Amino acid sequence: MSDVSLVVNGRKVSGSVEDRTLLVHFLRENLGLTGTHVGCDTSQCGACVVHVDGKAVKSCTMLAVQASGSEVVTIEGLANGAELHPVQAAFKEHHGLQCGFCTPGMIMAATDMIRRHPEGLDEATVRAELEGNICRCTGYHNIVKAVLAASKTMAKSKGKAKAKAA
Amino acid sequence: MGIEGIGARVARKEDRRLITGAGRYVDDMVVPGMKHAAFVRSPHAHAEIKKIDVRKAKAMPGVIDVLLGKELKTDGIGNLICGWMIHSKDGTPMKMGAWSPLAVDRVRYVGDAVAIVVADTKGQARDAAEAVEITYKELKSVSEAVDALKKGAPQIHPEADGNLIYDWEIGDAKATDAAIAKAAHVTKMHIVNNRLVPNAMEPRAALGHYDKAEDHYTCWTTSQNPHVARLVMSAFYNVAPENKLRVIAPDVGGGFGSKIYIYPEEIVCLWASKKTGVPVKWVADRTESFLTDAHGRDHVTEVQMAFDKDNKITGLKVDTIANLGAYMSLFSSAVPTYLYATLLSGQYNIPAIHANVRTVYTNTAPVDAYRGAGRPEATYLLERTIETAARELGVSPAELRRTNFITQFPHQTPVIMNYDAGDYAASLDAAMKAADWDGFAARKAEAAKRGKLRGIGMSNYIEACGIAPSAAVGSLGAGVGLWESAEVRVNAVGTIEVLTGSHSHGQGHETTFAQLVNERFGVPLDSVSIVHGDTDKVQMGMGTYGSRSGAVGMSAIFKALDKVESKAKKIAAHLMEADEGDIVIENGELKVAGTDKKVPWFQMALAAYTAHNLPAGMEPGLKETAFYDPSNFTFPAGCYICEVEVDPETGVTEIVQFVAADDFGNIMNPMIVEGQVHGGIAQGIGQALLEGTSYDDAGQLLTASFMDYTMPRADDLPSFVVSTSNTPCPGNPLGIKGCGEAGAIGSPPAVMNAITDAIGTNDLTMPASPQKVWAAVRAAKKH
Amino acid sequence: MYAVTYHRAASVADATKLAKGKDAKYLSGGMTLIPAMKTRLAAPSDLIDLGHIADLKGIKVSGKTVTIGAGTTHSEVANNAKLKSVCPALTDLAGHIGDPHVRHKGTIGGSIANNDPAADYPAAMLALDATIVTNKREIAAAKFFKGLFETALKEGEIVTGVTFTAPEKAGYEKFRNPASRYAMTGVFVAKSKDGVRAAVTGAGDNGVFRSKEVEAALSKSFAASALEGVKVPSKNLMGDLHATPDYRANLVVVMAKRAVAKAG
Numbered sequence A: 001m002s003d004v005s006l007v008v009n010g011r012k013v014s015g016s017v018e019d020r021t022l023l024v025h026f027l028r029e030n031l032g033l034t035g036t037h038v039g040c041d042t043s044q045c046g047a048c049v050v051h052v053d054g055k056a057v058k059s060c061t062m063l064a065v066q067a068s069g070s071e072v073v074t075i076e077g078l079a080n081g082a083e084l085h086p087v088q089a090a091f092k093e094h095h096g097l098q099c100g101f102c103t104p105g106m107i108m109a110a111t112d113m114i115r116r117h118p119e120g121l122d123e124a125t126v127r128a129e130l131e132g133n134i135c136r137c138t139g140y141h142n143i144v145k146a147v148l149a150a151s152k153t154m155a156k157s158k159g160k161a162k163a164k165a166a
Numbered sequence B: 001m002g003i004e005g006i007g008a009r010v011a012r013k014e015d016r017r018l019i020t021g022a023g024r025y026v027d028d029m030v031v032p033g034m035k036h037a038a039f040v041r042s043p044h045a046h047a048e049i050k051k052i053d054v055r056k057a058k059a060m061p062g063v064i065d066v067l068l069g070k071e072l073k074t075d076g077i078g079n080l081i082c083g084w085m086i087h088s089k090d091g092t093p094m095k096m097g098a099w100s101p102l103a104v105d106r107v108r109y110v111g112d113a114v115a116i117v118v119a120d121t122k123g124q125a126r127d128a129a130e131a132v133e134i135t136y137k138e139l140k141s142v143s144e145a146v147d148a149l150k151k152g153a154p155q156i157h158p159e160a161d162g163n164l165i166y167d168w169e170i171g172d173a174k175a176t177d178a179a180i181a182k183a184a185h186v187t188k189m190h191i192v193n194n195r196l197v198p199n200a201m202e203p204r205a206a207l208g209h210y211d212k213a214e215d216h217y218t219c220w221t222t223s224q225n226p227h228v229a230r231l232v233m234s235a236f237y238n239v240a241p242e243n244k245l246r247v248i249a250p251d252v253g254g255g256f257g258s259k260i261y262i263y264p265e266e267i268v269c270l271w272a273s274k275k276t277g278v279p280v281k282w283v284a285d286r287t288e289s290f291l292t293d294a295h296g297r298d299h300v301t302e303v304q305m306a307f308d309k310d311n312k313i314t315g316l317k318v319d320t321i322a323n324l325g326a327y328m329s330l331f332s333s334a335v336p337t338y339l340y341a342t343l344l345s346g347q348y349n350i351p352a353i354h355a356n357v358r359t360v361y362t363n364t365a366p367v368d369a370y371r372g373a374g375r376p377e378a379t380y381l382l383e384r385t386i387e388t389a390a391r392e393l394g395v396s397p398a399e400l401r402r403t404n405f406i407t408q409f410p411h412q413t414p415v416i417m418n419y420d421a422g423d424y425a426a427s428l429d430a431a432m433k434a435a436d437w438d439g440f441a442a443r444k445a446e447a448a449k450r451g452k453l454r455g456i457g458m459s460n461y462i463e464a465c466g467i468a469p470s471a472a473v474g475s476l477g478a479g480v481g482l483w484e485s486a487e488v489r490v491n492a493v494g495t496i497e498v499l500t501g502s503h504s505h506g507q508g509h510e511t512t513f514a515q516l517v518n519e520r521f522g523v524p525l526d527s528v529s530i531v532h533g534d535t536d537k538v539q540m541g542m543g544t545y546g547s548r549s550g551a552v553g554m555s556a557i558f559k560a561l562d563k564v565e566s567k568a569k570k571i572a573a574h575l576m577e578a579d580e581g582d583i584v585i586e587n588g589e590l591k592v593a594g595t596d597k598k599v600p601w602f603q604m605a606l607a608a609y610t611a612h613n614l615p616a617g618m619e620p621g622l623k624e625t626a627f628y629d630p631s632n633f634t635f636p637a638g639c640y641i642c643e644v645e646v647d648p649e650t651g652v653t654e655i656v657q658f659v660a661a662d663d664f665g666n667i668m669n670p671m672i673v674e675g676q677v678h679g680g681i682a683q684g685i686g687q688a689l690l691e692g693t694s695y696d697d698a699g700q701l702l703t704a705s706f707m708d709y710t711m712p713r714a715d716d717l718p719s720f721v722v723s724t725s726n727t728p729c730p731g732n733p734l735g736i737k738g739c740g741e742a743g744a745i746g747s748p749p750a751v752m753n754a755i756t757d758a759i760g761t762n763d764l765t766m767p768a769s770p771q772k773v774w775a776a777v778r779a780a781k782k783h
Numbered sequence C: 001m002y003a004v005t006y007h008r009a010a011s012v013a014d015a016t017k018l019a020k021g022k023d024a025k026y027l028s029g030g031m032t033l034i035p036a037m038k039t040r041l042a043a044p045s046d047l048i049d050l051g052h053i054a055d056l057k058g059i060k061v062s063g064k065t066v067t068i069g070a071g072t073t074h075s076e077v078a079n080n081a082k083l084k085s086v087c088p089a090l091t092d093l094a095g096h097i098g099d100p101h102v103r104h105k106g107t108i109g110g111s112i113a114n115n116d117p118a119a120d121y122p123a124a125m126l127a128l129d130a131t132i133v134t135n136k137r138e139i140a141a142a143k144f145f146k147g148l149f150e151t152a153l154k155e156g157e158i159v160t161g162v163t164f165t166a167p168e169k170a171g172y173e174k175f176r177n178p179a180s181r182y183a184m185t186g187v188f189v190a191k192s193k194d195g196v197r198a199a200v201t202g203a204g205d206n207g208v209f210r211s212k213e214v215e216a217a218l219s220k221s222f223a224a225s226a227l228e229g230v231k232v233p234s235k236n237l238m239g240d241l242h243a244t245p246d247y248r249a250n251l252v253v254v255m256a257k258r259a260v261a262k263a264g
Helices: A023-030 A086-093 A103-116 A123-132 A141-165 B015-019 B069-074 B122-131 B173-182 B226-235 B264-276 B286-292 B375-393 B397-404 B424-434 B437-449 B470-475 B509-521 B549-576 B601-610 B670-690 B742-759 B770-782 C012-019 C033-038 C074-078 C081-086 C088-094 C100-105 C108-114 C121-127 C212-220 C245-263
Strands: A002-008 A011-017 A049-052 A055-058 A071-073 B035-041 B047-053 B063-068 B113-119 B133-138 B164-171 B185-193 B205-211 B216-221 B245-248 B280-283 B299-307 B313-325 B353-361 B453-462 B484-490 B496-500 B528-531 B583-586 B589-592 B598-600 B623-628 B637-647 B652-663 B721-725 C005-008 C024-027 C046-049 C059-062 C065-069 C131-134 C138-140 C145-147 C159-165 C169-176 C183-192 C195-201
Touching: A011 A023, A023 A049, A049 A103, A055 A103, A055 C100, A086 A103, A086 A141, A086 B015, A103 A123, A103 A141, A103 B015, A103 C100, A123 A141, A123 C100, A141 B670, B035 B122, B035 B264, B035 B286, B047 B113, B063 B069, B063 B122, B063 B264, B069 B264, B113 B122, B113 B264, B113 B280, B164 B173, B173 B299, B173 B313, B173 B353, B185 B375, B205 B264, B216 B226, B216 B264, B226 B245, B226 B264, B264 B280, B299 B375, B313 B375, B375 B397, B375 B453, B375 B742, B397 B424, B397 B453, B424 B437, B424 B453, B424 B637, B424 B652, B424 B721, B437 B453, B437 B637, B453 B742, B484 B549, B496 B509, B496 B549, B509 B528, B509 B549, B549 B583, B549 B589, B549 B598, B549 B601, B549 B623, B589 B601, B598 B601, B637 B742, B652 B670, B652 B742, B652 B770, B670 B721, B670 B742, B742 B770, B770 C245, C012 C024, C012 C046, C024 C033, C059 C081, C065 C081, C074 C088, C074 C100, C074 C108, C081 C088, C088 C121, C088 C169, C088 C183, C088 C245, C108 C121, C108 C159, C121 C145, C121 C169, C121 C183, C121 C195, C169 C245, C183 C212, C183 C245, C195 C212, C195 C245, C212 C245
Parallel strands: A002 A071, B035 B280, B216 B245, B313 B353, B496 B528, B652 B721, C005 C046, C024 C046
Antiparallel strands: A002 A011, A049 A055, A049 A071, B035 B113, B047 B133, B063 B113, B164 B353, B185 B299, B205 B216, B205 B280, B299 B313, B453 B637, B484 B496, B484 B623, B583 B589, B589 B598, B637 B652, C059 C065, C065 C159, C131 C138, C131 C159, C169 C183, C183 C195
């Protein structure tokens, strides 16, 4: 057993877990944050993607104790209160989800992708960058649409913020 | 149409919880005292169980109990059943082998459950599962259906001699043979429909809870049809009587057919909960899903299509061997018969059809309905064969199809189906236009300059949804009725709850069903709640599969709304002292036509519940129920066109364009319908290009994880060009046909027709992996 | 996953001390090790986490000499501007390992020490004639990669970094396994003043290897056209569900061509 301390969605949390506990299980079982899902055993489906220290990682391929000391953001921590994150809003608007199981990982991956591409995104890039996230419902068509739309919205609001600051 | 009514592109109500991580799937459920289960599974494809020693496992840390099939039998738990009786052509009933939820003396496929371990944690349960010592005597196994029929093949069930489950036929053999004998041209094909693993992203899971105080069971399960699960678990598996068993299917992460069936795990978890006195949760890992979820397809077929001198099809002869795996899953027998051979007329006027189907046991996972279920197999063989015929006859594939289209409705096919409505040429025209069919030659030439082989292919599918009426399917062997139920509760404040027997696991019922209510009463979507997936809340219903929730599920709601409307109008008429016939409902108000008299919806509802001023003799309240049994199947149809570029150096196929033109009848929410088509096409492209299930000679599943089984990813697919035309279905009050499976049915032959067009050889099976296409290109060059 | 005891190492020396006398494994990004443990294929008693050792991270480029710390992630390698200016083939390779999430965690040292026959880095190391630096010694790549998941590393030895001289030209192209997306055949070609080296990953039945045939053709002319008609024997190539040895032999040549084209 080891002690794990994290900041999850802005809150300090801690717990004592078996060393073999994966980060995703710590989030789901110890913290009750069941929005992060497990869809495979081989680190491929991406249903478990969360942000650790600002970067998208697969929480099924990291021990909780390995992450100790880090800051974690999960799907539950993305919206600002009642206000959806632009990526969440775009998934809803463009019907980027059906059963919703891959969706938290998709949204966390998309958010990270948009962060890494301040220059903007095109369809080919979005499809290539979704390599680590599998969806069985949507055929990705509307997911790609949603990510592109969110990327544009976020660039615009960033532009506006900059203009304001100037 | 209003902004939230029928035909509106409304964003989904269910999305908010799903995009914020608040969705609740079975694995998210926690019950006080809950413990975790792991199943001990057979590592062998075929073996006798000689001895099971659980002593070591029981002594492991955290272990509560280890339970075996023998104990399960002692407690009277029944065998799993197949719910659709098929008779062989000699009149004998299908040969169903026994399937015990936990194997007792023999295992028949890798993954067959032998024991359940219940422990404090998942890790401990797995540790102990490994410590269960089982002595097996390995037996010879067989994986391929064709091999299982051969003399000397290992006998899998004592009930099914030579592994043959049934030898069934449909149509007129004599007339078909005569047509072939007289034909000006016969196209012959050997068609393999590859075995697929459904792979809903949420693995199957079950949480069984026995409440000693109430002597009552609750089962949370990943089900597409919780009521059917309850019925079957009560009536056949003797888990508990229906009134003592509650089945809840909360948010379910995709099904595609694989979550229709009642599997051993939910039965065993419920039973184990009573045995151990603790709630027992089991969640499959992905490899368990690969090993034990019902697989799909797996047909091998010989086809002969006969043409007269005018290129009219005169006969179709089909001989199919279908692999049903080690046990007969719940609807497995119906898939290669009534869901398959009845669609063999396709969109074409074929005077004589005969199909013979043999189903076979093998030492592989059970095979049952997977998105499309039988209809993709029928469409694939028809559309590959007619395309090949066009090439052999030297006519354009579009023209050959057009020559043979059914144009008069209703149309009785030689294989049971009576098509009610359709306009196949309209879909073909729409698709060819959207695909710029005429510009293809120029695109091909341009691609050739880049060293790429470009090809184009089409597929014209028809399918049958909303299987019904119940009496008809009953006469064909179905063990259940295929109606649907609905209850509409108007609350005293005017908000509305719709309780439906349909189950949404991605289809967006919470939105589309509410749109139907909005259309009728003008109440905002926010004041309508759709309740489903809980047998304690919702009266008996049949669930969601076979693209039936629109045509059947919503029609049931429609019928219940009729009754609500009628009573609401009576109340309003009474309140306004008007004639019931003059009441119209608009924008949430009940108005007296031609006057300015009106009562808001909520006021009428309140009146129904205060009951202070109701028409004489009227019961208080406003709640109505309907059970709807359709009069016929619905027949969605369409045309898909796929354009590909093959890299001859690597064999990689890129789908450069995919066009779908569908006729789904009336549409409730085009955004959701398009989403269904996108997803279906992706699965169809997956079957054609990527997905193949492979067992080795010893019956080990080689494709048991995403490391080896190729799931379609975002960069494997293009964006799709979809459109719909509309010949409303005359068989249900909404004119809806169903859209859930079309994409998976129509797309595989379009892809394969395109690739074979590109590389100039027909000798290619699905999945057309880079390796296979590369080899085919090389072989074609040599000839 | 079987039970395991986790240790977080503060330094390389600390790591070796922690590992002593145990059936321990070093954990870097964990992108291969943790999945192997999850499926119970790997079962170390102890994990020594190298992920928090600052000394193991970072990329240094001085002139043509490149040094990359073992703990540097694929994403950090992919996005290093200095490295890109001297050896864009390597940043390109790193930017296509796994998926974005894997690249955030996986490290060059972990990949090299694991020597998965379908990993990308071993091909680059071999073609770049890189030196693998450990806490004990320096090993030439040609001597480091021994076979499937086998390296020259001795018990307790830790890869601390790699170093190489940037080539005149280099390129990497891989054909992904359609399912796993690992390299089913990947070829790294590099031209330096000492000649041309072409290393193949994902294809050999004994791990990464240099292709004589490809090197011979490219030594004459470092151009894709030089590889027209070149045949690579399929003997000693892997065969599996997704690719026969023959198909892989073809892919070696095709990927080599495309790698050369990328090298410019």
